[in-house]
Amino acid sequence: MTDQLCNILQTYLQSSLSAVDAAKQLRDTVEADEAVEDAAYALFNLVADQVRALTPDASQHEHLVSLLVALKSAETSARDWSELVPLGMVIRELWNISGPEKEDWPAINAFAARLAAGRVLDLDTFGIWTMRAALEGNTETTDREVAAALQWIRYAGSHMKKLSMEGTEATTATKGGPRWSGQGGYNKERWAFWSQRLTEVAAEGSATDTASQKAAVEAVKEILKLN
Structure with missing residues (x-):
């Protein structure tokens, strides 16, 4: 079979x-x-x-x-x-x-983002998990974490922004990481924070982390298209 x-x-x-x-x-x-x-x-x-x-x-x-x-x-x-x-x-x-340490992590997120954006499957929480890991942690952001976040912005950015402007329920699963002290779920303030963090990563990428910088630059470009 x-x-x-x-x-x-x-x-x-x-x-x-x-x-x-x-x-x-x-x-x-x-x-x-x-x-x-x-x-x-x-x-x-x-x-x-x-x-x-x-x-x-x-x-x-x-x-x-x-x-x-x-x-x-x-x-x-x-x-x-x-x-x-x-x-x-x-x-x-x-x-x-899988996870950020695995090569397939960006592709998995690209697929999940497409499914979420098309409302094929409710994977909105997965988007928060990826953005939280890439942008709300205290540790240095890895290349694949930012690459995964880029996939959500690129393929589900409009959907995520709409959820953020409307606001969604804050749950334990959608709580923030160490850098985010605001409400969980999708909301305007968190969307603005993600945008700002991507801008920071794009501007501050080091010589040993150029892949993160490039992915963040692309993510910022995608966000600007949504405005």
Whole structure:
């Protein structure tokens, strides 16, 4: 079953199938398995494996997002795909097994940001976690932390700014890091703080941390486009 799912996914990514046709084939394969939920979990792990092998700006991210949109849009199906269960759990597992020390961290965040911006999956809290790690800590910001933050600004910046202007509930999960003493969640003040911190990182990057500086410069440019 896993091999069949993998073959369908690869055929789709090679532009040999439409998103709608690929989604139908994937749904049919999953639902034909005796252990349907295990099969769905295997499918979304295959998607995660694809994401981890991509660069943050790879066009395949958009192809995968389109596929997930087609999956959740099924009008008649033996299984409820509307919430893409258990994709949220798979992405949470990615957060646990990856991280700023791993090369795939920016790509994982680029994909999550695209899903959040398109409202394919509610991953808004993940955006806060990435921004908090990159911009609200007391320790020196690493290259990949800033690169991950850039992905959220680049692919979900408009969505994040909208949430910030409207304000969201402050929860334990969305609390601030050491540098941020304000409310948790998304809010105007925190958005302004993130913008300021990125400006500082862009201006103060050292000779040993030029990747962080370059990523911060790009993030500031993206923020300016939103104003």
